[in-house]
Amino acid sequence: MIQKKICMLGSFSVGKTSLVKQYVESVFSDKYHTTLGVKVDKKQLTVQGQAMTLMLWDIAGDDDFFKVRPTHLRGMAGTIIVIDGTRRYTFDVAMSLYKMVKALPDGHNIPVVFALNKADMKSQWVLSEEMLLVLKETGSAVIESSAKDDLGVDELFSTLAGKLVLTGNISKGAIG
Amino acid sequence: MYSENNTSAPLAPEPQAHDMQRLRDLLLGKDYESLLELRRQINTPELHSEQIARVVSEALQLRASQDETLSEVLSPTIENALSRSIESDPQRLANALYPVMGPAIRQSIQEALAQTFDTFNQLLEQSLSPKFLGWRFDAWRTGRSYSEVVLLNTLEYQVEQVFLIHSDTGLLLRHAEAPQAISKDPDMVSGMLTAIQDFIADSFSIQGDASLKRLRLGELSVLIERGPRAVLAAVVRGNPPGDLVELLTETQESIHQQMAHTLVNYEGDSEPFVRIHHLLEDCLVSQRQQRVKTKPWFAGLLLLTLLSLVAYWGYQHHRAGQDELALGQSEQQAAAQSLQDELEQKKKLQQLAAQAEREQEQVFRERIKQINAEPGVVVVNTDKTETGYRIEGLLDPLARHPDTFVERMPLLTRVGVRDVDATFDYSFQPYVSAEPAMVMKRAHLVLQPAKNTVLNLRDSVFVVSGVAEQGWRNKLENYWRNMPGVTTLDVSRLKVAEPTPVREHTAAINRLVDTINRAKYLFGAGRTDVDETSPRLNQQLRHIKELLRLAQVNEQAVRIILTGNTDQSGSARINEQVSADRAVNVRDFLIGRGVPAAIISLGKKRGSEVNERSVTYWVRVY
Ligand SMILES: Nc1nc2c(ncn2[C@@H]2O[C@H](COP(=O)(O)OP(=O)(O)OP(=O)(O)O)[C@@H](O)[C@H]2O)c(=O)[nH]1
Numbered sequence: 001m002i003q004k005k006i007c008m009l010g011s012f013s014v015g016k017t018s019l020v021k022q023y024v025e026s027v028f029s030d031k032y033h034t035t036l037g038v039k040v041d042k043k044q045l046t047v048q049g050q051a052m053t054l055m056l057w058d059i060a061g062d063d064d065f066f067k068v069r070p071t072h073l074r075g076m077a078g079t080i081i082v083i084d085g086t087r088r089y090t091f092d093v094a095m096s097l098y099k100m101v102k103a104l105p106d107g108h109n110i111p112v113v114f115a116l117n118k119a120d121m122k123s124q125w126v127l128s129e130e131m132l133l134v135l136k137e138t139g140s141a142v143i144e145s146s147a148k149d150d151l152g153v154d155e156l157f158s159t160l161a162g163k164l165v166l167t168g169n170i171s172k173g174a175i176g
Numbered sequence: 177m178y179s180e181n182n183t184s185a186p187l188a189p190e191p192q193a194h195d196m197q198r199l200r201d202l203l204l205g206k207d208y209e210s211l212l213e214l215r216r217q218i219n220t221p222e223l224h225s226e227q228i229a230r231v232v233s234e235a236l237q238l239r240a241s242q243d244e245t246l247s248e249v250l251s252p253t254i255e256n257a258l259s260r261s262i263e264s265d266p267q268r269l270a271n272a273l274y275p276v277m278g279p280a281i282r283q284s285i286q287e288a289l290a291q292t293f294d295t296f297n298q299l300l301e302q303s304l305s306p307k308f309l310g311w312r313f314d315a316w317r318t319g320r321s322y323s324e325v326v327l328l329n330t331l332e333y334q335v336e337q338v339f340l341i342h343s344d345t346g347l348l349l350r351h352a353e354a355p356q357a358i359s360k361d362p363d364m365v366s367g368m369l370t371a372i373q374d375f376i377a378d379s380f381s382i383q384g385d386a387s388l389k390r391l392r393l394g395e396l397s398v399l400i401e402r403g404p405r406a407v408l409a410a411v412v413r414g415n416p417p418g419d420l421v422e423l424l425t426e427t428q429e430s431i432h433q434q435m436a437h438t439l440v441n442y443e444g445d446s447e448p449f450v451r452i453h454h455l456l457e458d459c460l461v462s463q464r465q466q467r468v469k470t471k472p473w474f475a476g477l478l479l480l481t482l483l484s485l486v487a488y489w490g491y492q493h494h495r496a497g498q499d500e501l502a503l504g505q506s507e508q509q510a511a512a513q514s515l516q517d518e519l520e521q522k523k524k525l526q527q528l529a530a531q532a533e534r535e536q537e538q539v540f541r542e543r544i545k546q547i548n549a550e551p552g553v554v555v556v557n558t559d560k561t562e563t564g565y566r567i568e569g570l571l572d573p574l575a576r577h578p579d580t581f582v583e584r585m586p587l588l589t590r591v592g593v594r595d596v597d598a599t600f601d602y603s604f605q606p607y608v609s610a611e612p613a614m615v616m617k618r619a620h621l622v623l624q625p626a627k628n629t630v631l632n633l634r635d636s637v638f639v640v641s642g643v644a645e646q647g648w649r650n651k652l653e654n655y656w657r658n659m660p661g662v663t664t665l666d667v668s669r670l671k672v673a674e675p676t677p678v679r680e681h682t683a684a685i686n687r688l689v690d691t692i693n694r695a696k697y698l699f700g701a702g703r704t705d706v707d708e709t710s711p712r713l714n715q716q717l718r719h720i721k722e723l724l725r726l727a728q729v730n731e732q733a734v735r736i737i738l739t740g741n742t743d744q745s746g747s748a749r750i751n752e753q754v755s756a757d758r759a760v761n762v763r764d765f766l767i768g769r770g771v772p773a774a775i776i777s778l779g780k781k782r783g784s785e786v787n788e789r790s791v792t793y794w795v796r797v798y
């Protein structure tokens with residue numbers, strides 16, 4: 001059994017906690033309880049025949065005085081950066097987070113998946129084609145999701161897990 | 177009696193004495209000697225003590241086994257002896273007791289505390305504080321005595337769980353728990369523990385190697401022992417003793433020794449750590465309290481020791497407190513409450529901010545919709561700026577610029593709503609729009625249809641109806657094929673009219689006609705002749721000649737009708753004649769000055785109808 005640390009990143013109220021809750025417990029709540037510090041959850045899954053435990057670090061989104069604690073990102077194997085499609089500013093936060101992750105030591109080996117969350121409210125989305133293009137140009141997966149309607153949630157995590165198996169194999173190959 | 181004679185007997189050799197001696201010898205034989213010896217021994221204290229010393233222990237033992245009197249008799253003496261010994265040199269007794277003191281004291285402290293608690297039991301019984309009620313509940317639940325539960329809560333400890341956690345990732349390497357311990361998902365606990373340590377290290381900007389060593393929450397403590405690659409954390413119920421930390425340190429060292437390679441290359445596979453599971457299990461120690469009877473004579477000593485121990489413990493505790501995160505229960509509650517309040521506050525603010533942000537976006541989207549609804553404007557991209565928005569797009573040169581019709585909107589800053597409008601910063605590329613409205617606009621601009629020519633666009637059919645001249649019709653034929661989105665021209669309801677020639681002097685001609693019509697030639701009473709030098713008449717002549725010139729340029733014809741009038745004095749017949757003469761005379765003057773006779777005719781009306789002695793003009797150009 002391989003364990004991996006995954007970080008949920010994104011501006012506040014984008015739905016990080018909701019995505020984790022939907023993924024782990026299959027529940028959704030309309031109520032907003034902001035996360036304080038970190039909440040750790042876990043989920044087991046099988047990727048390409050390999051059993052894996054994801055330790056999901058749901059990190060509080062905070063952007064006025066924006067500072068994710070770098071210590072919280074230490075040792076993470078991959079990250080999901082969440083954007084709230086109805087709030088343009090969350091895109092900007094996502095991009096600065098992306099840069100922050102890539103600037104970590106070994107950051108270029110950390111796979112990133114962008115979640116375009118609140119897809120159930122697509123009529124109110126404010127993301128332009130150009131913004132989507134910017135996301136795609138990073139080479140990361142961009143997945144639309146809704147924690148509310150359970151759309152794309154499994155896909156988010158399994159896509160990332162798939163990338164972990166891949167990078168894991170590569171680094172193992174390099175050592176052996 | 178014996179004693180009197182004993183000493184003198186050998187010294188009295190009288191016949192009577194001698195006889196007595198013989199008699200004794202006969203009666204008692206040799207035993208007499210022994211008797212004497214015995215008497216001597218009893219009478220001599222040194223010898224007597226020597227004798228008793230041989231049997232005293234056995235004798236006491238014998239007597240003690242028979243009844244209680246011995247201890248009764250002896251105890252005052254012993255007590256006296258002990259107290260005198262302590263008075264003269266207490267250190268001696270203390271030294272003598274030293275080997276048994278440690279364990280005895282520990283047991284006794286517990287017992288003493290238990291006694292104290294018993295004493296206060298009744299007081300506590302009335303206490304309603306939640307803590308005491310909780311303990312009372314525990315006592316009822318577990319069937320223990322109340323004071324025992326209180327004691328349990330103060331003295332006993334048990335290591336319930338041990339976690340080995342990878343430093344960098346916070347992932348759980350190995351976990352051991354005591355059989356009766358209740359543990360939540362250790363993987364998650366492991367992560368949270370790491371997060372908490374990070375949090376504290378970050379929040380209180382702890383310098384250098386210093387790190388969190390102990391967490392306490394109610395009766396649970398977490399002892400944290402950091403190694404270079406892994407963290408060992410022990411969850412302890414009760415008060416962990418100091419040597420537990422040593423045990424953890426040693427365990428940590430062995431683990432790093434045995435698993436050095438695995439720790440360095442850790443990639444998420446915790447399987448190899450099964451090997452050191454026993455090391456973790458060794459840490460699951462516990463200390464349970466025991467009950468012993470108190471020796472009464474220890475009491476005084478105990479009280480003293482207890483006091484000094486309490487003082488020492490207090491000191492130790494104070495020192496331990498310097499690297500432990502422990503808060504009193506009320507402090508914990510207060511801290512938690514204020515944290516909670518702060519959180520609520522923050523949450524509300526964030527919610528408001530998010531809501532306002534959403535609303536602002538919504539309003540902005542309305543504006544963009546409005547712009548896009550306008551023909552000839554297309555928004556391609558928008559951006560948020562410090563002061564508002566940047567809007568990029570395409571703008572047909574014929575279209576209205578959004579600045580002229582987009583409503584303003586208030587600016588929302590990240591700080592709050594300011595009393596300022598958001599700026600719209602436009603950047604447009606010119607383009608030709610295929611929107612029907614723009615297509616029509618352009619058609620009107622290029623084709624310049626006459627008033628009675630109507631243009632229409634029905635889907636891809638360009639419908640032109642009404643009346644148009646041939647020249648315009650040709651222009652239309654050239655134009656419509658280039659109209660974007662138009663495939664067919666429908667002119668079935670368009671009539672083609674003769675072209676009306678272009679008359680550039682029309683305005684001047686009209687003005688002249690007007691002037692000439694308003695001028696008249698006035699006569700004296702009864703006169704019909706024309707004064708050829710009259711400036712008015714000559715001015716009229718110049719106007720007529722100019723009119724003729726312009727009309728010629730315009731290829732137009734001019735007709736002038738002259739009408740003579742009279743006043744109402746005189747007979748009608750004469751007046752008729754006078755008026756006719758007046759008209760003829762003016763005509764002759766004009767002809768004489770070069771106006772073609774063919775364009776001048778005389779009006780049919782005559783006489784005094786207008787009651788004026790004059791000739792009037794009526795000019796037509798066609
Ligand atoms: N309609 C809709 N609402 C969502 C969705 N995901 C989350 N929400 C709502 O958005 C709000 C915030 O969700 P959270 O999951 O708490 O957001 P978060 O990113 O964890 O926020 P922080 O912990 O403050 O950083 C809650 O009211 C959720 O109900 C979604 O997919 N659709």
Ligand SMILES: [Mg+2]
Binds near residue numbers: 060
């Ligand atoms: Mg959250």
